[in-house]
Amino acid sequence: MADINIQRKKNAPSPWLLVLLAVAALAAGAYFFLRPDPADEPAPPAVTSAAGALPDTVGIRAAPAADSLAAADALPADSLAPVASARRAHGPLPETVGLPAEADGAAQLAAQAATSPAAPNYVRAGLQRLTAVLVALADRDDLRDAATAEQRDNLTSATSRLDEPTASLRPGLVAAAGLVRAMQQKAYPELEGPATDLVRLAGQLSGRSATAAEQRQNQQFFTQAAAAVRVLSEPAR
Numbered sequence: 607m608a609d610i611n612i613q614r615k616k617n618a619p620s621p622w623l624l625v626l627l628a629v630a631a632l633a634a635g636a637y638f639f640l641r642p643d644p645a646d647e648p649a650p651p652a653v654t655s656a657a658g659a660l661p662d663t664v665g666i667r668a669a670p671a672a673d674s675l676a677a678a679d680a681l682p683a684d685s686l687a688p689v690a691s692a693r694r695a696h697g698p699l700p701e702t703v704g705l706p707a708e709a710d711g712a713a714q715l716a717a718q719a720a721t722s723p724a725a726p727n728y729v730r731a732g733l734q735r736l737t738a739v740l741v742a743l744a745d746r747d748d749l750r751d752a753a754t755a756e757q758r759d760n761l762t763s764a765t766s767r768l769d770e771p772t773a774s775l776r777p778g779l780v781a782a783a784g785l786v787r788a789m790q791q792k793a794y795p796e797l798e799g800p801a802t803d804l805v806r807l808a809g810q811l812s813g814r815s816a817t818a819a820e821q822r823q824n825q826q827f828f829t830q831a832a833a834a835v836r837v838l839s840e841p842a843r
Contacts, residue, residue: 619825718735723815729775740835786834
């Protein structure tokens, strides 16, 4: 009987294995062809002040924006902040750097007086500046006495409601002139004539600025008041 050579038939690979290999090949191709180019990725955000300054910027002072400088240089006419607050917000005028606080206030008062008297709230803003400077001067040791304290209280009382649009400004103007004369009588005999003239001028003011004549009177009052304050800011002789 002849021998029959029987060979075992090899099993064909599973179709699922082929499918998995095909899927893996497609995924790899998709990854290499579709992955984002590093050059197209957005730059990382700049480090903010919360995270700290960059090492190469330590010690470098950022320049203020032009709009911020413009806003700081423009003092609103209806500002009711005292002179000290205005100095903190805007800094002293260039010509007052290095001067005592009283001289700084006198220079700023003169600058305020030189603005247009027709501007809205010219009198209100000027009176507030003048009040702040005079009150500071009245607290000086060489000017403090009963008469000065009385006039100081009159001024603070007359200007306590300047933030109200309907408040009368004339009482504050008259009280400011009275305080100037009280301090002049205390230690500045050479200022007698200007102080007396300032009191007379204050009595003629209406506290309004509706007409050109009123505007001229208001500007004259604040100009003369600034000149008197400049003298009062110097040491008494």
